[in-house]
Amino acid sequence: MDIGEVSRITGLPASTLRYYEEKGLIVSTGRRGLRRLYAPQVIERLALIALGQAAGFSLEEMAGMFGAGGQVRIDRQALAAKAEELDAKIRELTAMRNGLRHAAACRAEHHLECPTFRRLLRAATKGIFGRAERVRGTK
Amino acid sequence: MDIGEVSRITGLPASTLRYYEEKGLIVSTGRRGLRRLYAPQVIERLALIALGQAAGFSLEEMAGMFGAGGQVRIDRQALAAKAEELDAKIRELTAMRNGLRHAAACRAEHHLECPTFRRLLRAATKGIFGRAERVRGTK
DNA sequence: TCTTGACTTCAAGTTGACTTGAAGTTGCAT
DNA sequence: ATGCAACTTCAAGTCAACTTGAAGTCAAGA
Numbered sequence: 375m376d377i378g379e380v381s382r383i384t385g386l387p388a389s390t391l392r393y394y395e396e397k398g399l400i401v402s403t404g405r406r407g408l409r410r411l412y413a414p415q416v417i418e419r420l421a422l423i424a425l426g427q428a429a430g431f432s433l434e435e436m437a438g439m440f441g442a443g444g445q446v447r448i449d450r451q452a453l454a455a456k457a458e459e460l461d462a463k464i465r466e467l468t469a470m471r472n473g474l475r476h477a478a479a480c481r482a483e484h485h486l487e488c489p490t491f492r493r494l495l496r497a498a499t500k501g502i503f504g505r506a507e508r509v510r511g512t513k
Numbered sequence: 514m515d516i517g518e519v520s521r522i523t524g525l526p527a528s529t530l531r532y533y534e535e536k537g538l539i540v541s542t543g544r545r546g547l548r549r550l551y552a553p554q555v556i557e558r559l560a561l562i563a564l565g566q567a568a569g570f571s572l573e574e575m576a577g578m579f580g581a582g583g584q585v586r587i588d589r590q591a592l593a594a595k596a597e598e599l600d601a602k603i604r605e606l607t608a609m610r611n612g613l614r615h616a617a618a619c620r621a622e623h624h625l626e627c628p629t630f631r632r633l634l635r636a637a638t639k640g641i642f643g644r645a646e647r648v649r650g651t652k
Numbered sequence: 653t654c655t656t657g658a659c660t661t662c663a664a665g666t667t668g669a670c671t672t673g674a675a676g677t678t679g680c681a682t
Numbered sequence: 683a684t685g686c687a688a689c690t691t692c693a694a695g696t697c698a699a700c701t702t703g704a705a706g707t708c709a710a711g712a
Contacts, residue, residue: 378688384641388689389671397669407678408690418625418634425637429609433669448624453617460610464603470568471599478592485587486557495557498564502523517658527659528701536699546708547660572699 375412384420398437399423422446429456469497514551523559537576538562561585568595608636 377388394400395410400419402410419440426436440446473494482488486495516527533539534549539558541549558579565575579585612633621627625634 376689386641387671390669392690393670409679409688410690421634421638421641424641425634427669428605428637428640429613446624448616450617453613457610457613457617460606460613464606464610466567467599467603467606471596471603474568474592474596474599478589478596485585495560495564498567499560501567502525502560502563515659526701529699531660532700548658548708549660 375414375416376406377410377412380412380416380420383417386420394420394423394433397433399433399440419446430459431456470494514553514555515545516549516551519551519555519559522556525559533559533562533572536572538572558585569598570595609633 375383377391380386380391381388391400392410395402400412400416400423403413404411422440423433423436426439427433431439435452439448439452473490476490477485477488477494480488480490482491485491514522516530519525519530520527530539531549534541539551539555539562542552543550561579562572562575565578566572570578574591578587578591612629615629616624616627616633619627619629621630624630
């Protein structure tokens with residue numbers, strides 16, 4: 375398959391495929407003249423990359439995961455760690471969504487008078503402080 | 514308060530405060546010599562910005578929200594819309610987290626043999642296709 | 653008065669994941 | 683044989699949200 379076909383199948387622009395190859399995420403199996411040729415497995419690999427992206431892995435992390443042998447060597451610990459990460463983010467987003475919903479429905483004149491909004495705000499304020507101190511403290 | 518004090522209280526670097534001011538997110542109430550002076554309300558404003566960021570608003574969106582009068586004019590529709598957005602993301606992340614957890618625990622030789630993993634993969638593949646077609650189709 | 657540390661401006665750099673443009677090459681249908 | 687759409691490389695541009703650096707100013711304490 376040439377790059378155009380892979381592009382058609384996956385919907386990814388050819389430029390992206392070249393970029394992924396440069397980054398070591400996919401490999402072309404040869405050339406016809408100048409033009410790259412890809413084995414059909416590249417499609418599955420690209421799906422894997424899309425999956426990884428959706429899960430929050432960076433391209434670099436993924437390159438590390440299956441760079442070496444051509445074999446996909448995903449370590450379960452990394453998956454579990456990422457699951458934890460997602461879980462934390464889910465909790466954060468859920469709290470935020472609930473707060474927003476409440477604030478949107480709330481009838482206080484100004485948001486600053488709504489207790490729920492103020493609670494959210496305090497949480498965010500803590501966030502600012504927390505981050506500042508953690509950065510100083512641990513780094 | 515001068516910029517150093519605001520920085521100390523919030524933990525935000527002075528460079529960030531100047532940047533926010535340039536972007537119209539905060540205002541300084543005057544100068545002492547060259548130096549910016551801030552009213553105490555700036556702290557609450559910065560908390561509001563942090564909250565907005567955590568909720569996924571961009572700085573530009575927020576500048577639009579309270580740019581005009583100095584008054585914070587947050588529209589409830591925007592909040593509700595953002596809540597919807599968060600909800601969608603939460604659902605996506607939840608599915609992803611469950612999939613990752615399963616894949617991490619799964620005993621199949623290779624992840625590609627695990628049905629749960631393959632299901633995730635198919636979902637991601639649909640993602641690629643879907644995006645490609647929607648972009649062509651609707652834009 | 654002098655020093656100094658905290659401020660100032662403005663331009664440029666950073667990160668990640670790509671995209672865009674220019675200039676050149678080439679497989680393949682006619 | 684020829685034309686051209688589809689490829690190629692390489693460098694530079696994009697976006698958001700900042701950060702960094704250089705060079706300059708200045709308020710306040712000793």
